[in-house]
Amino acid sequence: MDKKNQGKQKPLTGSFRTDGQPLELGEYEKTGGYEALRNALKSMSPKDVQEEVKASNLRGRGGAGFPTGQKWSFVPAAEGPLSRYVVANADEMEPGTFKDRILMENSPHMLIEGMALAAYAVGAQQAYIFLRGEYVRSSRVIAKALAQAYEKNYLGENIFGSGFSLQMHLHLSAGRYICGEETGLLNSLEGKRAIPRVKPPYPQVSGFMGRPTVVNNVETLCNVPHIIRNGAEWFKDLSLSEGGGTKLYGVSGRVKRPGAWELPMGTTIREILEEHAGGMLEGYRLRGLLPGGASTEFLLEEHLDMPMDFDSLQEAGSRMGTGTMVIMDDRTCPVGMQLSLQTFFARESCGWCTPCREGLPWVVHMLNAIEEGQGEMEDIDLLLEQARLLAPGHTFCALAPGAAEPLGSGVKYFREDFERHISEKRCPWGQNR
């Protein structure tokens, strides 16, 4: 396969300003911004837009990797004037993840254009950006960009004289990780507690206000203008893997240069970690990593040559998740780190399902005891039992299975460290303060 584009082009981040300020509307237009929307409204049918995105192999960047074009095609064909919605999931609260913030702070119009194209493709006339409240800078940047887009009639009534109209709103959330789960998000957007809904029906059929709704991640939507402007083949060529495009990968933890980089989809973990993040800091050794945020299974040094893409990591028993990895170094206590992870999940559980509401606090309790030197050997198997009970199929949403991933894999890979805490009756790292 001729992969001529790969590695050279960075459609998402290549046009960013170097001073960290957001691209102004004029600057965005100079880099080809809003051309895709103009062309689509002039010369493509909604179905054409869907087909192009389908052909590009764009897979959702929110964590699950669902094919975007396919998701859009589930929206029933428009009948009558009843409303449909597009929602950008900008809740970004997965621990270790900061990629959507970078996109929104630097190129807000890219998200707006992507949402407008998505709305055109599924016949939506209303769109919401569901933004976590803590992203104050993003909210200011987006609010300004929305005003500019309305002024130029890139949003509003009869865009480019095409007859297509779109209203776009910014919703600022008020905390809680579960708001990022797409059906919890929709309840929250309706002014309710963010309790996930039973699926089916899927949001594409019955979502916001019971109407067909597409929920997509910010990074997913940001790819859409580039696909429409440059074509599906170009997009596929950017990638080293099956799924098309580039990916905004990130690294945090004790590395030389924590940060995020746009690289071809399928770049190896080793390249991201060693070349881009500069490898481990002096005096620290890699022990493990969470490849795509808190709710992905631990990987070890032996996995470093795996390509970071949806299918490869699944084969290794983990998931790419958000593609932003968290590094566990040799000076971090694996029990303490697990305790931090599970405290997060226990606190953020919405409380609907028993294994999640009751199981997670129990897990936290046991981990606390082990970390304090008061654990028992049976606790280790109890933790694994909990990981099994939290797994898919036992709960309403994927929060609990997300908690089970680092739990099961962490206990499996670092079992000796758990045992040492118990037999020595203290944390060998002296971290139980």
Added chain:
Amino acid sequence: MLDERELAEMEKELAHYENKKAGCIGALKAVQKLRGWISDECLKDIAQHLGMTPDELDNVATFYSSIFRRPVGRHVIFICDSVSCYVVGYRELLRHLSYRLQIKPGQTTADGRFTLLPAACLGVCEKAPAVMIDEDVHGGLEPPEKVDEILERYK
């Protein structure tokens, strides 16, 4: 009673939603921004304005971590306790902050200046460990003493 300004800020929020109820989170946040927190009395007033019962609104208000149903200090410090901060010095930062302010997470300083609360990942993992004070994020707080000078900016 809600004053003119509070009503106006609330209405601005509600304009973005299909009905008043859908805008209730924005309405709570708008009033909280002006008052610091949402008292029972205030909750009742907002509920009435939105055509909801107080219980219905409280059901929503108590779900969200950044809607305060109890008094908070003049400034709220959210300390990120998620995994990326954990691996690079969250514990040291928490210990330092608790010592400096003489409070634990969930408490307010005696002079009413700061409330310290735990927060889920603030999304600045490349600059961990981090805190958010009011609307500002401060990262790279290692060693933890770096936060001292920052606290001085919040009176």
